[in-house]
Amino acid sequence: MQEPHNSSTKELNDFWNYFTNKIKSEITPTSYSTWVESAKPLYISGNDIHISVQSNLHKEYWQRNYVKNIAIDSYEFNGVELNPIIENEEEQQEQQNLNIAYDSSTENADRSDKNTPVFQNSHLNPKYTFESFIIGGANKMAHAAAVAAAGEPGQIYNPLFIYGGVGLGKTHLMQAIGHEMLKNNPNARVKYVTSETFANDFINSIQTRTQEEFREEYRNVDLLLIDDIQFFAEKEGTQEEFFHTFNKLHENNKQIVLTSDRLPNEIPKLQNRLVSRFKWGLSVDITAPDLETRIAILRNKAKAENLEIPDDTLSYIAQQVNTNVRELEGALLRVQAYSAMKNTDINKSLAADALKALKLSKAKNGLTVSSIQNRVAKYYHVSIADLKGKKRVKTIVLPRQIAMYLSRELTDRSLPQIGMEFGGKDHTTVMHSCDKIAELAIKNDDVKQAIGELRDELKN
Numbered sequence: 001m002q003e004p005h006n007s008s009t010k011e012l013n014d015f016w017n018y019f020t021n022k023i024k025s026e027i028t029p030t031s032y033s034t035w036v037e038s039a040k041p042l043y044i045s046g047n048d049i050h051i052s053v054q055s056n057l058h059k060e061y062w063q064r065n066y067v068k069n070i071a072i073d074s075y076e077f078n079g080v081e082l083n084p085i086i087e088n089e090e091e092q093q094e095q096q097n098l099n100i101a102y103d104s105s106t107e108n109a110d111r112s113d114k115n116t117p118v119f120q121n122s123h124l125n126p127k128y129t130f131e132s133f134i135i136g137g138a139n140k141m142a143h144a145a146a147v148a149a150a151g152e153p154g155q156i157y158n159p160l161f162i163y164g165g166v167g168l169g170k171t172h173l174m175q176a177i178g179h180e181m182l183k184n185n186p187n188a189r190v191k192y193v194t195s196e197t198f199a200n201d202f203i204n205s206i207q208t209r210t211q212e213e214f215r216e217e218y219r220n221v222d223l224l225l226i227d228d229i230q231f232f233a234e235k236e237g238t239q240e241e242f243f244h245t246f247n248k249l250h251e252n253n254k255q256i257v258l259t260s261d262r263l264p265n266e267i268p269k270l271q272n273r274l275v276s277r278f279k280w281g282l283s284v285d286i287t288a289p290d291l292e293t294r295i296a297i298l299r300n301k302a303k304a305e306n307l308e309i310p311d312d313t314l315s316y317i318a319q320q321v322n323t324n325v326r327e328l329e330g331a332l333l334r335v336q337a338y339s340a341m342k343n344t345d346i347n348k349s350l351a352a353d354a355l356k357a358l359k360l361s362k363a364k365n366g367l368t369v370s371s372i373q374n375r376v377a378k379y380y381h382v383s384i385a386d387l388k389g390k391k392r393v394k395t396i397v398l399p400r401q402i403a404m405y406l407s408r409e410l411t412d413r414s415l416p417q418i419g420m421e422f423g424g425k426d427h428t429t430v431m432h433s434c435d436k437i438a439e440l441a442i443k444n445d446d447v448k449q450a451i452g453e454l455r456d457e458l459k460n
């Protein structure tokens with residue numbers, strides 16, 4: 001077992017015993033031995049607890065069932081809310097290899113130090129490499145630009161701005177640049193964060209008076225990757241800070257890569273000076289992949305998971321999901337789980353059965369999540385893409401949360417399934433939305449009326 005970074009092994013094991021004993025008392029012995037017994041706690045780093053599980057199926061199961069429990073139970077156990085990072089064995093191995101690569105580039109750096117050099121902490125997903133990225137018409141330009149930026153960082157396209165819809169590979173491509181740079185130069189300082197992490201780090205640094213450290217951390221890198229920059233909208237102070245970070249890095253010819261769900265000038269409340277700086281480099285978009293690319297993505301994924309799937313079945317699955325690659329991967333996972341459950345090989349008819357449940361799973365009233373989304377979108381004059389997207393403006397968030405709430409109430413879909421149909425959102429987001437609307441339905445007359453009317457329309 002890998003050594004814990006900044007908590008003792010004893011503490012880790014004590015928590016683990018506490019946690020697994022609780023689960024044991026709540027589920028059947030067969031479920032326990034199938035899903036839980038083989039999981040291993042690896043280490044705690046900051047507030048993250050890394051847990052190793054046997055396979056991707058186990059990982060799905062853990063993500064669906066225990067993520068919330070870990071946070072709650074760890075808080076109960078010693079007042080610290082831990083955030084679980086579930087890794088299957090293969091990912092863990094890859095991560096260890098990466099750690100070794102990164103460690104060998106530092107001289108006995110203390111990993112428990114909060115101010116660890118950023119190159120140990122680049123947070124790259126080992127799977128998001130150029131090798132595993134399938135190129136097709138919809139992402140060819142973005143891929144070429146990313147390869148160029150990785151080959152000559154800071155020289156050609158700076159910043160590189162990748163934009164496009166949900167789940168189309170923006171994060172994958174941006175992180176691939178990080179991996180490539182580290183491959184070419186293991187000493188490179190690579191930092192990947194979401195815009196939310198950047199904003200949180202900045203706010204924390206103000207609260208803890210560690211702005212100097214914050215600046216050190218963000219301004220002394222060779223490659224800065226900031227994901228989903230659209231969430232900078234409305235965050236004035238964060239934009240100001242990022243403006244200076246950007247200038248410093250750009251001045252020093254350090255590569256900056258940004259992603260967003262739309263072009264810079266379409267991001268509401270993004271300061272003009274940032275919009276104009278983002279235009280200094282290159283903006284490239286990624287659109288939904290065509291059928292051939294979708295088949296190739298599935299083939300690649302199946303190979304990585306050691307799944308034997310005939311071509312006609314891959315093609316069948318690819319035809320069922322035509323927008324979002326994350327959903328496409330979800331469909332494959334569903335087929336994989338279904339075959340494990342039925343204990344049969346994967347073929348077209350099994351895939352059809354598995355995905356029939358996905359597409360046609362209806363409650364007694366025949367409603368689907370998609371019909372609810374349609375109805376709610378019309379009612380509030382918003383687009384389906386907005387309901388499934390990530391925009392956080394109030395005029396979209398409320399309809400989105402109402403659509404999730406009604407999906408929960410009127411269909412038999414589980415929280416993760418609903419999350420999946422809302423552009424691959426996490427089940428905790430759906431849960432939070434349902435709680436929120438349940439509360440508003442009592443307190444707020446407009447919401448109450450809207451839900452009443454929508455429910456009536458949907459049921460008739």
Ligand SMILES: Nc1ncnc2c1ncn2[C@@H]1O[C@H](COP(=O)(O)OP(=O)(O)OP(=O)(O)O)[C@@H](O)[C@H]1O
Binds near residue numbers: 128166170173
């Ligand atoms: N061309 C591709 N080849 C291989 N895998 C892909 C490709 N495009 C997307 N994927 C996979 O699809 C999933 C979703 O991709 P990713 O998270 O990069 O999307 P995104 O555009 O950043 O989405 P979001 O807007 O939700 O942040 C990932 O598992 C990624 O590996």
